[in-house]
Amino acid sequence: MDRGLVIFVGALLTFSSSWLGLVLFPFWQLNDEQPVAAASAADEPYPRPLGGQALAGVRVYEQNGCMYCHSQQVRSEKFGNWWEGGVMRTGADIRRGWGTRRTVSRDYLFDRPTMLGTMRTGPDLANVGTRYSETWQHAHTFNPRALNGWSIMPSFAFLYGREKVLGGQKSDRALKLGREWTVDPGYRWRPSAAAWAAIVAGRGPAIAEAFAAQHGPVDVDSPEGRERLLAFWLTTEEDEYQIVPSAEADALVAYLMQLRKAETPLPEGKE
Ligand code: HEC
Known part of the structure; x- marks a missing residue:
């Protein structure tokens, strides 16, 4: 072991350089990032922390593994290729309507944890709150095939209750499905x-x-x-039974409706 010192110093350099590059420098760079101030009195600063039901919905999203199939990151116009008339074009995410710009670190300021995701078995959800109504989200979560016959997304019907209709009056929260x-x-x-x-x-x-x-x-x-x-x-629709969202389903949909990243313009997120 006459090379002990060399090995020690080599290992130290290897680990410390990655720690510097991946932990310390990003920490310095991003640590004091703040929401952008509101442009006018009518606007809210962006981003804002989630509260109430939407915050509870983050847990439901985590628990049900939505992240294994859905990312929450919109790629820049420089990435995401497709071919059009023999020419390679980029910016597929923005073209699909997944956001009006790429997502940047500031979009995730209040996310604990950030659920960027790695797989795109389903579409990116970073700004899904701008795309559908609450009613659509409930019906789709209950059974995606009720809306997209070809969907391979699992049904989350266990987040809903099938209840007897009492007094001939359906709840106005009941899903309107055949x-x-x-x-x-x-x-x-x-x-x-x-x-x-x-x-x-x-x-x-x-x-x-x-x-x-x-x-x-x-x-x-x-x-x-x-x-x-x-x-x-x-x-x-059935007359005697109705499908009603549980508190978890309500929280999940409240969260999905709040997913509006990649919408508000930010100085650093130009493309
Ligand atoms: C096995 C993979 C898989 C899992 C797990 C999954 N999804 Fe999906 N999801 C998909 C696929 C595929 C689609 C596209 C087809 C469709 O619309 O159903 C989709 C579509 C969606 C859409 C519509 C997006 C759009 O832009 O049209 C939403 C919203 C959504 N999923 C939410 C969720 C939520 C919330 C969860 C967790 C409770 C979840 N998904 C879990 C695969 C998955």
């Missing part, structure tokens, strides 16, 4: 042939009437007519 999605939460439901025959025997005329009001008359006695009636009936 029974094909609500009878067996998390799956697309279809009655067996025997069950459908029984339903037609009992409630056929009422269903046919509702169908006729929208699509014209239907022949309940023909197999083709029954098939059309079934397709229609599956898209209508």
Whole structure:
């Protein structure tokens, strides 16, 4: 071990240089970063810490592993290639509408932890709050296939309750989805042939009437007519049951609605 000192100094240099480069210098550079002041009295400073339900929603996002499939970082116009008419263009993220500029460190000032993500099995969510309504988010979280038939995102139906409607009055928070999605939460439901025959025997005329009001008359006695009636009936809402968001689902959606990074202009985030 006559090279002990060399090895020691070499190891020290290796580790200290990476510590300097990856920890100390970034710390100096970013430590006193502040939100940008509001441009006018009507504006809020940006970014602002999350509060209330949205803050609780961060935990739900973490617990359910959304980060394994979704990033929260919009790439600069210099990255993200696609081909158009034989020419390679860049800036795919901004073109897809995932933000109006790239995200910068200031966007994450209050995020604990930052959930940048590494995988993009699904779209980037950095500014998803600007893209959809709360109603859309609930229906999509409950079962993504109810909105995008081709979606491979898992259903988070366990964040919702299937409850009996009491007093004939549905909650105004109940999801507005056809029974094909609500009878067996998390799956697309279809009655067996025997069950459908029984339903037609009992409630056929009422269903046919509702169908006729929208699509014209239907022949309940023909197999083709029954098939059309079934397709229609599956898209209508259940009367006796409703799907209601749990506190966790509400928190998660409140968080998603607050995800509005890459929107407010920042001096350092030009592209
Ligand atoms: C297995 C991967 C996977 C997981 C886990 C996952 N997603 Fe997704 N997500 C996707 C895919 C794929 C899409 C695109 C298809 C679609 O819209 O359903 C998507 C789409 C979305 C969208 C619509 C984005 C847009 O711009 O259209 C939102 C919002 C979303 N997911 C939220 C979540 C949340 C919240 C969680 C955690 C509770 C989650 N996802 C977990 C794969 C996933």
